[in-house]
Amino acid sequence: MHKKSLLALSVAVAAALGLTACSGGSSNAGAGGGDGKTLTLAATTNEKPALDAVVAKFKEQNPGVDVKYTTSALDQYQTTTRTQLSSGTAPDVVFVWPGDGNPMATRVVGKAGFLEDLSSQSWANSFPAGIKPVTQYNGKTYSASVTFSGIGAVYNMTAMTQAGLTPPTTWSGLLQFCSAAKVKGKTAFELGAQTNWVTQLIPYALTPTLVYGPNPNFPQDMTDKKATFSDSKWTDALNKYVEMQKAGCFQANPLGTDYNASLAAVAKGDALSVVQVNSAVAAISTQAPKGTELNMLPVPASDNAADTRMAGAAGSTYGVNAHAKNKDLAIKFVNFLEGPDGMNLYAQTNKALPAVPNDSFKVDPALSTLQQYQKGGKTDAFMDQNWPNARVQQTLFQVVQDLLAGKTDANGALKQMDTAYTSGS
Amino acid sequence: MNRYTWRTFILEAVMVLVGVLFFLPVYILVNLALKTPDDQSSPLSPVTNITFQNFSDAWSQANLGQALLTSAFVTVFSVLIIVAISALAAYPLARVTKRWSKWLFFVFMLGLLLPFQLALIPLYTTIRDLGLLGNPISLVLYYAGLQVPFSVFLYTGFIRAVPLDYEEAAAIDGAGPLRSFFSVIFPLVRPITGTVIILNVLHVWNDFLTPLLYLSGSNQQTVPVALFSFVSQYVSQWNLVFAGLVITIAPILIAYFAMQNTIIKGFASGLKG
Amino acid sequence: MSTADSQSLAVAEAAAPVPPVSRSTRKFTARRIGTVPWWFVVPALVFFLFVVLWPSVQGAAYAFTNWDGLSATKDFVGLAQFERLLKDPGGVGAVVHTLLIAVAITVVQNLIGLLLALGVHSKIKSRNILRVALFTPAVITPVATGYLWKYLMTPDGAINQLLGFFGLGALQHDWLGDADIALWSIVATVVWQFAGYSMVIFLAGLQGVPEDVLEASRIDGAGPFRRFWYVVRPELAPAITINLMLSIIGGLKLFDQVWVMTSGGPGTSTDTMSTLIYKNAFQFGDFSYGIAMALVLTAFVAILSTAQYKLLGKQGGTK
Structure with missing residues (x-):
């Protein structure tokens, strides 16, 4: 009797499983791949519109080839892709972050041996000086940057004109702009500091002018333990952050406002601008009334307008899985992304600039200032791309929130970042 | 009345x-x-x-039709297995007073406590070695094991509260343990079976990370994965997402509404019959 | 499936030899307790071992290495990861937040869940529709309710709008931006979502409350509280134990809502053990350290839930 009932149960289970085998079978054959015809790729959701466009183009140029791409939100992307890489089941092409400081950054993944050496590809040496190092580890190229992105204040120019204001070009001008906006009942800079990565944008916008422009060796000095955050002009940057808050540059509750709400405020014209990455230009314009003019400009940090620099760095970046099932096709796809067709299409769709400046790219007027700064060499890479571990950036998120809540000061905040910087791993 | x-x-x-x-x-x-x-x-x-544009957009952009099928398949089969094996296991755990039974109960309870991060990578490699990645069967297996502690816990508590009289009566009638389980215990705990089904359906239906991990790279996706994969972090279209959510929770709510009367009636008949 | 099974099993049963009486006489006198065959647990145990227990044991081994979650290499480092834990300043705050969340959720969610269950286990006409309405939040995936409430809790969001509308402007807050109340805002979200969940389990328990006894005690003049305490509560004992266990474990392991609503912020004011585990294992590339934390969390949850289970057991909670 016992055996029979067990048998009944196992028959039921087997029947259940058998049913899926039928429904699952066909697709599985395609995914298992290695047939040289089906490329697999994974990226974060932000890349989806651009991927839709470039994949269609790639398939058009390569008849008979299929590209299966999965996109997931940043947190899930990091978790799943790391798990897949370490288990040897990752897709052929993976989205990676440039440089270091992120668990899926080029140097982290490259160091662990999961990225194909792409040094011999023709584009590997064509990147501008600001981008090339972050695609490399130990002098070898492990990833391909497709876009260049920057951080600046995105102004709603239509609302600015209505308020009779113009974008400031000096630090004191910026503080005056804040009070003038307040008089008009507008927020000068909407701040969505509830979303943790948004907290870093203002320091990133200020430190090129304050720290990295005057001392280009600062990242190296930090690596050599000759400099620390708390002992540098980073203190000025964080103090200026607090000064902006005290001067009423931000809305009443920056810590209760998230990224989306901050963009919505600018789109509506309740706020005149927001310090953001260039992708915000596209996000705001889809929400704003038709005809709203946007412009992304540097955030001044000193009273000499000529000193002003911008944070600009490699944006969307891809690597080829060293254990890819379709390595040739994967390299072909990355080469396509680095070619003029792929790169410009990608940058155009993602509202960014191409990683390799070229004349055939039609720049969005809102990004023309960023392009000028890129061409003029007045940009510095996003700071985290040169930090030795992911803890530093996460600490920055946390201390800025504490700073805005009045729970710490610039020095205390930077001491915590120094601890994170030296915490190894 | x-x-x-x-x-x-x-x-x-x-x-x-x-x-x-x-x-x-x-x-x-x-x-x-x-x-x-x-x-x-x-x-x-x-x-x-x-x-209703949001609904039709969400439906087509997230490919919800296919996702609903996959989710329904995974949910139905994993919950069937969960109910069968958990109710069966709970019976001796609730009735046998020997030491092994107590210990085994605590071993199952340990499963409730373990954070998912522990098993994440070893289990993933096992599923890979079984060649089940990209196949919804992997999810059925996974949930059948994962939800056992929770369901055993619910069943054991309730079976303990069932008076022994019924089983004794059945035993006197000459029924063996299996028959007294299926003809006496299982009908008597129908309300908790209903609860076990509902709560497990919820968990399986809504789980996000596991299907993302196990089905990635295949054409099949479950509802939450399909829904969230088209939400961009940078351009959020909440109207669309909420429409998608409404579509995906509707089947569960309808099932719950339809089922709750059956559960309650079923109990009444279980007591009298 | 169950009907077909029981039929075929009944047939199988009839054909099976009756176990020799001599072997089970001792147990038979103990009201047949103990004659339920042990192999009933085997199918569940097999699935459980394969999916949960064995992989967890394998995974726990990472806590004694320095694996980053990616590299092909890892070294055995003994208890070094646990020693780091002792010196981690973020850890203490996370433990305190985790405890506060777990206690608050356990108490409030179950109290509300019980009241709701009693309310809809009555003669009111709207009981069926209410059972669905009150349970609806539990059906929505926690990630989505997190987003929904984050949206409602913005400074000029629906909650503050409603408070303003009813002239309660003084109660308006920056619900998630204020470090002093963000934790409680998250608790409120969780309670809202899962009170209906507790209700469903209580309802299942209430089905066993004998109507005639209740009616008799009513006629005897017992007030609603006496009726609840002496007639309803004993029947609810398993439901109470289960609900308390589930909410205490759920509270201690809470992750989705915290992650979506605040990611542990502002600052570290809502960091819990689960968010710290996640950050270390997957964001800092410090996988082994995250696993070490997860093991500590397991021990933590085990101690607290066992204590609570024993406590209830003494009260006759599990009979």
Whole structure:
């Protein structure tokens, strides 16, 4: 009797499983791949519109080839892709972050041996000086940057004109702009500091002018333990952050406002601008009334307008899985992304600039200032791309929130970042 | 049978008020799902020009039709297995007073406590070695094991509360343990079977990370994965997402509504029959 | 499936030899307790071992290495990861937040869940629709309710709008931006979502309350509280134990809502053990350290839930 009932149960289970085998079978054959015809790729959701466009183009140029791409939100992307890489089941092409400081950054993944050496590809040496190092580890190229992105204040120019204001070009001008906006009942800079990565944008916008422009060796000095955050002009940057808050540059509750709400405020014209990455230009314009003019400009940090620099760095970046099932096709796809067709299409769709400046790219007027700064060499890479571990950036998120809540000061905040910087791993 | 007094009326009024309060956020969810993305009115103010565009967009963009099928398949089969093996296992755990039974119960309970991060990578490599990645069967297996502790826990508690008289009567009639389980115990714990089904369906239906991990790279996706994969972190279209959510929770709510009467009636007949 | 099974099993049963009486006489006198065959647990145990227990044991081994979650290499480092834990300043705050969340959720969610269950286990006409309405939040995936409430809790969001509308402007807050109340805002979200969940389990328990006894005690003049305490509560004992266990474990392991609503912020004011585990294992590339934390969390949850289970057991909670 016992055996029979067990048998009944196992028959039921087997029947259940058998049913899926039928429904699952066909697709599985395609995914298992290695047939040289089906490329697999994974990226974060932000890349989806651009991927839709470039994949269609790639398939058009390569008849008979299929590209299966999965996109997931940043947190899930990091978790799943790391798990897949370490288990040897990752897709052929993976989205990676440039440089270091992120668990899926080029140097982290490259160091662990999961990225194909792409040094011999023709584009590997064509990147501008600001981008090339972050695609490399130990002098070898492990990833391909497709876009260049920057951080600046995105102004709603239509609302600015209505308020009779113009974008400031000096630090004191910026503080005056804040009070003038307040008089008009507008927020000068909407701040969505509830979303943790948004907290870093203002320091990133200020430190090129304050720290990295005057001392280009600062990242190296930090690596050599000759400099620390708390002992540098980073203190000025964080103090200026607090000064902006005290001067009423931000809305009443920056810590209760998230990224989306901050963009919505600018789109509506309740706020005149927001310090953001260039992708915000596209996000705001889809929400704003038709005809709203946007412009992304540097955030001044000193009273000499000529000193002003911008944070600009490699944006969307891809690597080829060293254990890819379709390595040739994967390299072909990355080469396509680095070619003029792929790169410009990608940058155009993602509202960014191409990683390799070229004349055939039609720049969005809102990004023309960023392009000028890129061409003029007045940009510095996003700071985290040169930090030795992911803890530093996460600490920055946390201390800025504490700073805005009045729970710490610039020095205390930077001491915590120094601890994170030296915490190894 | 029982009269509807003024006390009942007051209770009714209070409960309706509480119900409305609880439902308010859900109302906002549905309300936003019906609004156009450029509608800047307060989320509380009722929609003025209703659009079903969000629903059809969510349906097609997230490929929800296919996802609903995959989710339904995974949910139905894993919950069937869970109910069968957990109820069966709970019976000796609730009745046998020997030491092994107590220990085994605690071993199962340990499963409730373990954070998912522990098993994540070893289990993933096992599923890979079995060649089940990209196949929904992997999810059925996974949930069948994962939800055992929770379901055994629910069943054991309730079987313990069932008086022994019924089994004794069955035993005197000459029924063996299997028959007294299926003809006496299982019908008696029908309300908790209903609860086990509902709560497990919820978990399986809503789980996100596991299907993302195990089905990635295949054409099949479950509902939450399909839904969230088209939400961009940078360009959020909440009207669309909320519409998608409404579509995906509707089947569960309908099933729950239909089932709760059966569960309650089933119990009554179980006691009398 | 169950009907077909029981039929075929009944047939199988009839054909099976009756176990020799001599072997089970001792147990038979103990009201047949103990004659339920042990192999009933085997199918569940097999699935459980394969999916949960064995992989967890394998995974726990990472806590004694320095694996980053990616590299092909890892070294055995003994208890070094646990020693780091002792010196981690973020850890203490996370433990305190985790405890606060777990206690608050356990108490409030179950109290509300019980009241709701009693309310809809009555003669009111709207009981069926209310059972669905009150349960609806539990059906929505926690990630989505997190987003929904984050949206409602913005400074000019629906909650503050409603408070303003009813002239309660003084109660308006920056619900998630204020470090002093963000934790409680998250608790409120969780309670809202899962009170209906507790209600469903209580309802299942209430089905066992004998109507005639209740009616008799009513006629005897017992008030509603006496009726609840002496007639309803004993029947609810398993439901109470289960609900308390589930909410205490759920509270201690809470992750989705915290992650979506605040990611542990502002600052570290809502960091819990689960968010710290996640950050270390997957964001800092410090996988082994995250696993070490997860093991500590397991021990933590085990101690607290066992204590609570024993406590209830003494009260006759599980009979």
